[in-house]
Amino acid sequence: MKKRPYVLASSLALALAVTGCGGGGGASSNSGGGETTKAAQENQASDDSGQDQADNSGQEAAGSADRDISCTITLATWDVAAAKTFDELDLEGRFQELYPNVTIDIEEFNAEPEYFNSMKIRSSASELPDLMFHKSDSMNQYKEYLVDLTDTAANKDNQIASEYAIDGKVYGIPDRKANDYVYYWTDLFEEAGVSVPETWDEFVQVSETLQQHFGASDPEFAAICMGAKDAWPTYPLMEYGPASESGDGYYWDFMTTEDAPFAEGTAIRTVYTKIFNLFQKGVLGADPLGVTYDQSRALFAKKKGAMVLNSPMFLTAYLADGYDPAGLETFYLPFRDSKDDPFNLVTQGDCFLTVTQHSENPEVARAFLEFYYSDAWYPDYIASISSDSTMNSFPKELDPVLQTASKLQPDVTFVTYGAGESDFIHMVSETKFDCKELGVEMLTEGFDLDARFDELDAVWTEARSKLGL
């Protein structure tokens, strides 16, 4: 298998070349501990009503393309850990048991932004790879270049692919799903005399207590290790907050129907005000904007931080770095105000495998996709990463560290998250609204939240008018 790493420098060069300078539709309820299997069973039941059960045996799922065809298919990903797994589990070798003369060229990018920057340029040159991974929001943007996968066996067996359909068509099959966790050190919690919070106010209180207890003797200590210098680590709060607060996974799309979505009383204003007040208490450490995500992870590993908010990918990377998970447990971030309120937990599909229309061998690419989600590959693959399975036929048991969260909070309402459809993408282009950057703004000195809400409402109204929404 040929692997092609694309380094930062090449992407920057491309970027420079271009500049010339050198309502609640996503909520589903679940009760009980084993979130994975139960959610899978529920979705299975709904799928069975309208669709045929998919056949996932490797041979049959791998499509009807000519088995003797000789070609190379390209597969692009930003997930370095997944690319490593492709190599370790011999993705190419397994596929060659079905298609002996097909080689797989893995195009590996070291970060998501570089990946999509490159793909944008390649899409305009009609040179997209045969298969590429997508985020839920990026599929919207690229839909005209993607093949409709609605009738694939992979789609029929997938729990959540249909929830990300665009205009009724499924363009990508998510290979994992995940919700976020608060990773925490049990011994630090014990030492500070705090317990796992169940409401937002309790979460704030726990954070403050931890900061006061450990921060007094260690100026580098942060109750919450955020790494906000990179902006994106603020996403569990800034991106998922509105969905969790409102119980609407498609809150961004709802916002495109409003002229003043940041007005008093709106879910986004309420939750952002909560987050801002949390930040004001200094629980992210002395200089949260000076610390990168990698640094914050290292600080957490050294117990110079008590909590980290992140997805299961954090655990994968943490373990891959050789850190010891002993004493590490998780809980779900409670946005709710009262224990009587439902515990909304945002969950979303990720790494959507798509087939592009630029593929020179669309049948083989499609066959590869079917193979990818068949028992010839998927069960071993999903077992090697921390995230949860999306396939009805292959449920998995989560890592013990992640299981602690569902044991602590067994009654949750899953809110399936959508990152925004085309109207929202256009609004972002027009208004330059970036929820994660807004999180960074909240951490800057002298930031006036109310003024910022007014400003956002003003540009939002203008943008809607311009776009005719």
Add this chain to the structure above:
Amino acid sequence: MNRNSRKRLCFLGLSLIIPVILLAVFVVYPFWELIYMSFLEWDGVASIRPFIGGANYRQLFFKSPEFWQAFRNNLTYLLIHGLMMPLELVLAVVLSSRFKGANFVKAVIFLPFIINGVGISYSFSYFFSPVEGGFNYLLTKLGLGGFIQSWLSDPKIVNYVLSSVSIWRYMGFHIVLFMAGLASVPEDIMDAAVVDGANAWQRLRFIQIPAIRTVIDFMLFDVINGSLQMFDIPYIMTSGGPNGASNTFSIYTIDTAFKYNNFGLASSMAVIMIAMIVAVQLIQRYITSRIRRKEGHYA
């Protein structure tokens, strides 16, 4: 026209046509496309690209405070590099004199320029880090812990910190250029000035600076051009943050294109940048030619 002349003309024509084709394909056509794209509304992916006239330019000038902030940040680099030029010249004069270890000092000063800019930026981002950062460690060891700041996250100082890294990187290059210019000043003129009783300042003011005016012109253009296009240091050290406080024109252009999916607007920014550089160059030429005329030197 004889046979030899025809051959020479044919050879000349062929020699020129290849560079002209390359120039047309790789410079003129992309530039034309860039200008055309600046009048479009395009997200970088969609096959439909509506023509919107000068809307992108209007948005930039009248509805984009971030644009002006980025421009101000570029001016900070320009100002600081400009202020450093006299010091660089003085250091070049000092280093041009013969003293023991001069070559070693020259090599050390020039070294940062030949180190990869990405590597420098990463090194300094850790150097100024609040967590186990070298600079804070030094300050603490020197008993100056009270001066510790949020070097890369305080909007009030971040551009100066980044400018200092830029100075560190480019100072050696500038000094070497000045030294090359100073080496071209005839020694007998300098000796005669000494015999006539001219002091070091007078020799610098009336002999060396006029003699290296071409070098100074080039340096000014390089500093203006480099400052307006500053990218690698702020992009790697702060990504333009916090909250856009260290955004430069280039970073803002790239964010507009790739983060906010607005290639039309980004293209208009690129066009403006090119126009600014050309304008500055023309103004600089005009001013220097006026000075030369005034002093009796004709270009």
